Amino acid sequence: MAARQEELRERLRGLGFEEVRFVRLSALNGEGLRKWLESGYHGDMHWMERTEGKRTDPGLVLEGARSAIVLGVNYLQGGGGGTAALGPSGTPSWARYSLYQDYHDTLKPALARAGRLLEEGFGAGASDYRYYVDTGPVLERAWAARSGAGFVGKNSMLISRTHGNWLFIASILTRLELEPDPPLTRRADPGAVGLLCGKCTRCMDACPTAAFPAPGVVDARRCISYQTIENRGIIPAELRAAVGSRVYGCDTCLEVCPWNRFARAGRRMILSSRGDIAAIPLRELLELTPARFAEVFSGTAIKRVKLAGLLRNACVAAGNSGDPSLLGPLLRLAAHASPVVRAHAVWAARRLGAGALLAQARARESDPEVIAEYGPAPQAQAEG
Ligand code: B12
Numbered sequence: 584m585a586a587r588q589e590e591l592r593e594r595l596r597g598l599g600f601e602e603v604r605f606v607r608l609s610a611l612n613g614e615g616l617r618k619w620l621e622s623g624y625h626g627d628m629h630w631m632e633r634t635e636g637k638r639t640d641p642g643l644v645l646e647g648a649r650s651a652i653v654l655g656v657n658y659l660q661g662g663g664g665g666t667a668a669l670g671p672s673g674t675p676s677w678a679r680y681s682l683y684q685d686y687h688d689t690l691k692p693a694l695a696r697a698g699r700l701l702e703e704g705f706g707a708g709a710s711d712y713r714y715y716v717d718t719g720p721v722l723e724r725a726w727a728a729r730s731g732a733g734f735v736g737k738n739s740m741l742i743s744r745t746h747g748n749w750l751f752i753a754s755i756l757t758r759l760e761l762e763p764d765p766p767l768t769r770r771a772d773p774g775a776v777g778l779l780c781g782k783c784t785r786c787m788d789a790c791p792t793a794a795f796p797a798p799g800v801v802d803a804r805r806c807i808s809y810q811t812i813e814n815r816g817i818i819p820a821e822l823r824a825a826v827g828s829r830v831y832g833c834d835t836c837l838e839v840c841p842w843n844r845f846a847r848a849g850r851r852m853i854l855s856s857r858g859d860i861a862a863i864p865l866r867e868l869l870e871l872t873p874a875r876f877a878e879v880f881s882g883t884a885i886k887r888v889k890l891a892g893l894l895r896n897a898c899v900a901a902g903n904s905g906d907p908s909l910l911g912p913l914l915r916l917a918a919h920a921s922p923v924v925r926a927h928a929v930w931a932a933r934r935l936g937a938g939a940l941l942a943q944a945r946a947r948e949s950d951p952e953v954i955a956e957y958g959p960a961p962q963a964q965a966e967g
Contacts, residue, residue, distance in 0.1 A: 584761075584762060585762055587704050587705065588605065588761060588762055590704060591603075591652075591700060591701065591704045591705075592605075594700050594704075595652070595654065595697055595700065598693045598696055598697060598700075599656070599693060599850060599851030600654040600655065600656060600693070600697070600753075600851075601655055601656060601657045601745075601746060601750075601849060601850065601851070602653070602654065602655030602656075602732045602743065602745075602746070602750060603652065603653075603654055603655075604652070604653045604655075604727070604730035604731055604732045604764045605650060605651075605652055605653075605730060605761045605762060605763055605764050606650065606651050606653055606726050606729045606730035606763050606764065607649065607650055607760075607761070607763040608641045608642075608648050608649055608650055608651055608726070608756065610639060610640040610641075610642065611639045611640070611722060611725060612639075613635070613638070613639030613640075616635060616638060616639060616722065617635070619800065620632055620635060622796075622802070623804070624796075624800070624801065624802045624803055624804065625803055626803045626804040626809055626813065626814065627813070627814065628803065628809075628813055634720035637720035637721075638720045638721065638722050639722065641721065641756055644713060644719065644720060644721065644756060645711070645712070645713045645756045645757075645758070647758045648713075648756045648757065648758060649757070649758055649759060649760045649761075650756075650757055650759055650760060650761035650763070651721075651726050651730070651754045651755060651756050651757070652697070652701070652754065652755040652757070652761070653723075653726055653727045653730040653732050653752065653753075653754050654694075654697070654752070654753040654754065654755070655727070655732050655733075655741075655743065655746065655750040655751065655752055655753075656686070656690060656750060656751040656753065656849065656851055656852060657746045657749055657750055657846070657847075657848070657849030657850070657851070657852065658679060658680050658683065658686070658749055658750070658751055658849050658852045659679065659746070659747070659749040659843075659846050659847070659848050659849055660679065660682065660848055660849075660852070660853065660856060660858060661848055674828065674861075674864065674865065675828055675829075675830040675863070675865050675868060675897065675900050676827070676828045676829050676830065676861075677829075677830060677831045677832065677860060677861055677885075678808065678829075678831055678832025678833060678834050679749070679834055679837075680751070680832065680884070681831050681832055681860075681883065681884050681885050682856065682857050682858050682860055682861055683852055683855045683856055683857055683883070683884075684855035684857060684882050684883060685882060685883055685884045685886070686716065686717075686751055686852070686855075686884065687716060687717060687718060687884070688882070689852075689854075689855045690716045690751065690753060691716070693851075694714040694716060694753055694755065695714070697714065697755060698712055698714055698755060701755065701757060701759075705759055708758070708759060709757060709758075709759050711757075711758060712755050712756060712757040712758075713755070713756045714753065714754070714755040714756075715753065715754055715756075716751060716752070716753035716754075717751070717752075717753075719754075721754055721756070723741075723752040723753075723754055724739070724740075724741045724752065726754060727741045727752050727754075728741060728766065728767075728778075729763075729766055730763070730764050730766070731764045731765050731766045731767050732750070732752075733746075733750070733767070734767050734775075734777075734778035734779050735775075735776050735777075735778070735799055736748065736776075736777060736779075736780050736786065736799070736840060736842070737776065737777045737780050737783070737784060737786055737787055737795070737798040737799055738786035738787070738795075738799075738836035738837060738840060739776075739795075739799045739800065739801050740836075740837060740840070742779070742840065742842045743842075744767075744779075744842070744845065745845060745846075746845075746846050746847075746849075747837075747840060747842045747843030747844075747845060747846035748837045748840050748842065748843065749837070749843070749846055749849070767779070776798055776799030776800075777798050777799060779842070780798075783841060784798075785839040785840065785841065786835075786836035786837075786839055786840055787836070789835050789836060789838075789839045790835060790836050791807065791825040791826075791827065791833075791835060792805045792806065792807060792822050792825045793805060794806040794807075795836075805822065806833070807822070807825070807826055807829055807832070807833035807835075808832045808833045810822060810826065811826065811829060811830065811831055811832060811833070811888070811892075811896050812831065812832055812887065812888060812892075815888075815892060815923075816923060817923060817926060817927075818895070818896075818899060818927065820930070823899050823902065823903070823927075823930065824903060826896075826899050826900070826903065827900070827903055828865075828900045828903060828904065829896075829900065830865075830868065830893065830896040830897055830900050831885050831888065831893070831896065857883055860879065860880075860883070860885070863879070865897060865900055865901055865904060865906075865909065866908075866909060866912060868893065868894070868897040868900075869894070869897050869898070869901060869909060869912035869913065869916060870912050871890060871893065871894065871897075873890055876890040876893065880893070891919075891921040891923060891924050894916060894919065894921070894924045894927075894928075895921075895923050895924050895927045898913065898916060898924065898927035898928045898930070898931045899927055899930075899931065901913055901931045901935070902927075902930055902931030902932075902933075902934040902935065903931075903934070904935075905935070906935070907935050907936055909931075909935065910932060910935055910936075910937055910940075913928050913931050913932040913935070913937070914928075914932055914937065916928035917929050917932060945960075948960035
C-alpha cells in the first residue's frame with residue numbers, strides 16, 4: 584500500500600498539484616461550524632446551513648468514505664510574497680486568486696485525471712470517489728490541517744510552511760483506507776487554530792473591517808471578500824469606506840502573514856493567468872457594457888458577481904478614490920437599471936462632491952433670471 588500511495592503522490596504532483604497529502608476521515612466535532620452558523624457569521628450563505636451535517640460528516644457525502652486525498656495548488660503569481668498587493672490609488676485591486684481563468688473550471692480536468700489515477704493504482708475498490716475544489720460540502724481546511732498540508736492560522740486560512748496561505752485546496756474522498764500523513768504536530772488537536780502563529784496577530788489587526796471576532800473565526804458579514812463577492816445586494820454603508828479600492832475579494836489578512844516569506848510563485852496556475860485584468864483602469868470598469876463584461880470576464884471567477892455586482896463594487900471604489908473626474912460615469916450609473924448599482928453610484932457621487940454640485944444647480948433654479956427665462960423648477964425629485 585505504502586509504495587502504491589507514494590507512486591500515486593508522485594503522479595498527482597506530475598499533474599501540477601504542489602501539495603498531495605492523505606488523511607483518514609471520520610465524523611468531525613462540528614462545534615466550531617455550529618457556533619459559526621448560530622452566530623449568523625455566514626450572512627446570506629444559507630447553503631452553509633443546509634449542508635451543515637454533510638460538512639462535518641464526510642460519510643454523508645460519500646457513504647463509507649474512509650480517506651481523503653488533499654490537494655493544494657499554489658496560486659501566488661510573481662516572486663516572493665507577503666507585500667501589500669493593493670493597487671496604487673485609483674487603480675482597482677483584485678484578490679490574487681481572481682486573476683486567473685476560473686480555478687473551479689481549470690482544476691476540474693486535473694481532478695478528473697487524478698480520480699482515474701486513483702482507480703488505475705488501486706483497482707476496482709477505488710472506483711467510487713468524489714472530488715471537489717471549493718464546490719462540495721466539505722470542511723476543506725479542517726481536513727487539510729489534519730493531513731499536515733499546513734495549519735489553520737488566525738486569519739482562518741490554511742497556512743503551508745512551503746506555500747504560505749496561497750493554496751487552493753481540492754479534495755478527493757474515497758472508500759480506500761489510505762495510510763494517513765502526519766499532521767504538523769502530533770499534539771491532541773492537530774487542527775488547533777493558530778498552531779504556528781505564536782503571538783502574531785498581524786492578520787487580525789490589519790483587517791480593515793474588524794471581521795475577526797476571535798482568532799481563526801471570520802464574521803463573513805464584515806469580511807470584504809463576502810461583501811464584494813457573495814453579497815448581491817447593498818454593501819452596508821458603514822463598511823464602504825474600508826473597502827477602499829477593492830473591487831473583487833480581499834487579501835489583506837493573507838498579505839500580511841509572515842509565513843508568506845517562504846512562498847514562491849506557483850507552477851500550475853500561471854498557465855491560466857489573467858493578470859491583464861489588474862491593469863484595467865477604474866474608469867473603464869465604471870463604463871462596462873454587458874458585451875464588454877462578457878468579453879473580459881467570461882471564463883474567470885469574477886463573472887460570478889455579474890455585471891451589476893462589479894459595477895456596484897466599482898462605484899464603491901470610485902467613491903473612495905477621491906477622483907472627481909469619475910463623476911461623469913458615476914452620474915450615468917446613477918440612472919442604471921439596477922437599483923443596487925444606482926444606490927452605490929449616488930453614494931459615490933456624493934462622496935466625490937456631487938452633493939455640492941447638485942445643491943448649486945438647485946440654487947440656480949431659484950435664480951429670478953433663470954425662472955424668467957425657463958419658468959419655475961419642477962418639484963424636486965428623489966435622488967436615489
Ligand atoms: C464560506 C467560505 C468563505 C466565506 C467565509 C470565510 C470563512 N473564514 O469561513 C467568505 C466569503 C468570507 C470567504 C472568503 C475567502 N475565501 Co473562502 N471559502 C468558504 C468555503 C466555501 C467554506 C468555509 C467554511 O466552511 N467556513 C466555516 C468555518 C467555521 O470553517 P473554516 O473557515 O474552514 O475554519 C474552521 C475549520 O477549519 C476548523 N478547523 C481547523 N482545523 C481543524 C481541525 C479539526 C480537527 C477540526 C475539527 C476543525 C478544524 O476551525 C476553523 C475555525 O472554526 C471554503 C471552501 C470549503 N468547502 O471549505 C472556501 C475557502 C475557505 N476560501 C478560500 C479562499 C481562497 C478565500 C479568500 C482568500 C478569497 C479572497 N481573497 O477574497 C477569502 C479569505 C477570507 C478569510 N480570511 O477567510 C479557500 C482557502 C484556502 C486556504 N489556503 O485556506 C477555500 C478553502 C476554497 C478553496 N477550495 O480553496 N470564504
